[in-house]
Amino acid sequence: MRLSLLQPIVERPGPWASVYADVSHDTEDAAKQQELSARDAADRLSALGADDATCRAVHDCLTSLRRPGQSLTHSGRAIFATGGEVVLDTPLAGPPVTRDVTWSPVPRLAPLLDALGENPVxxxxxxxxxxxxxxxxxxxxxxxxxxxxxxxxxxxxxxxxxxxxxxxxxxxxxxxxxxxxxxxxxxxxxxxxxxxxxxxxxxxxxxxxxxxxxxxxxxxxxxxxxxxxxxxxxxxxxxxxxxxxxxxxxxxxxHTSDIIQRFQAGSGRSNGESDVAAGVPNLIEAAREHRIDTLLISPDGGDAGREVWVGPDPDQLAVRGSEMQYLGEVHPTPARADDALLRAAVAGGAQAVMLHHTDEEPPGGLGALLRWSTPVTH
The missing domain is CATH 3.30.420.60 (eRF1 domain 2)
Incomplete structure (x- = not known):
């Protein structure tokens, strides 16, 4: 997936409201259900600590009339808001698998990647x-x-x-x-x-x-x-x-098969260098140096939800909070590894692919093809 769609998100520091909503309107009481769904999302955000302005922005977005020419029957939307403003409102082809509402320092991006897929034109x-x-x-x-x-x-x-x-x-x-x-x-x-x-x-x-x-x-x-x-x-x-x-x-x-084959071929090199990365520490280092060409994510992998530490800048991410002072952030906050790496990948102009039910997944469910080879350390 080309991540340029997410560029507006990395330009804002957050914290972020991330809402994955079912916005199907094919029943007689659609307007009422729409209002109840919007109110529930705003209330959940408020309970998580979101500011009133951002809660209102999400509510208003979810209750807005459908756009001209856009059918909302059996469809969904992914909404990302901060500072009282909806920064990104993305239609989904169908209702999201999980109707998720989060308030976090890094937007909850991985489900969007999963929902959109490659979406080739x-x-x-x-x-x-x-x-x-x-x-x-x-x-x-x-x-x-x-x-x-x-x-x-x-x-x-x-x-x-x-x-x-x-x-x-x-x-x-x-x-x-x-x-x-x-x-x-x-x-x-x-x-x-x-x-x-x-x-x-x-x-x-x-x-x-x-x-x-x-x-x-x-x-x-x-x-x-x-x-x-x-x-x-x-x-x-x-x-x-x-x-x-x-x-x-x-x-x-x-495209997915080609990415997997390239990752497996890079992992098997024996010449002392590698053009792939696996494991959260190695991926974080590659992300900070903008060496990631394509990020691989398996939502079921054990490392996807692993806690890492981040600052407001996409390049400010580390395995341990104590490392963040060397990156210029004295008040780091915890975040999911998959979302933090996706944010950094967007900032670095990388691509990403979501993997499902394959034996060739990277260890822990996270990996990357790199832009240039690096020495292998043991």
Missing amino acids: CLVVYVDRTGADFELRSDTARSDAGQVSGDDYPVHRTATGDWSERHFQLKVENTWEQNAGEIADAVAQAFEHSGAELILLAGDARERRSVHDRLPEQLRAVAYESEHGGRARGADSTRLERDIAQVRAGLELD
Whole structure:
């Protein structure tokens, strides 16, 4: 997961209210339930010691009307607030596994990473003979990304076989090929500017294959085709939704598998150096030096909830409170290791991946791929 979404959080010292809420509104008494849920979250924060202004900000956020175009049925939100202000309000694809409310020096970030996953953005291209419509899809968003139109004459073949008709059909073929090239160029531009990580082409087989074959080589490696759906009204959308979900899930699985393999390969080196780190002390040292490239977290690992010590700055973290005076903080506070390391990873421009039910988890459930190798100490 790219952690840039969390950048506003690391720029504020806290303490933080972290709320994971179910904001489904599909019952007749939805407004009442919404108010009760908001009041409960504010009361729980107050009991934990949160200031009144922050409690009100969370309450108001949870009772606000849904945003235009955003369905809240069976959905959730992760809210992070401090100093009387909601700094980050992130929609979730479904209700959170745990409806958690915390007040802590470091925001409770690990459940957000778990809920969002990689959440890769897919550029869906609805193709026909005359152009294409573009749409961006993720777990929590669906947005128009433009369109491209090519020549619309001639685009239809005829069934006769005389010379003039064969000449006309050749012009049809040329129009198809020209339009496919223009669509492919537009797909490349949309992909570059949209932040998408993969492409799914939908439409008739010949048309989508023509566009696929004209994409730049590096894009063909992340471009897939769907036999379902298309640009025309009434095209099969149910099975297209399934195809979008499958290609996005496949990309996430491939990325996680690659991270695990790289971690295992680094752990097995025997040349006196390592480009991975495991164990809370080693990870804290790497985080303070901004050496973490990708943080690995298993929520079930024993080290995830281990107590570490932090200050207001993301680089101020240590195994023992007594170490914090050397980092410029004389009043350190305890925090969970997974959240403290995630905050430091965000500040250092790193990525993170959540691991589940795998035998290749790092010892204790926390590990990292490093930006450069370091000597192995024993």
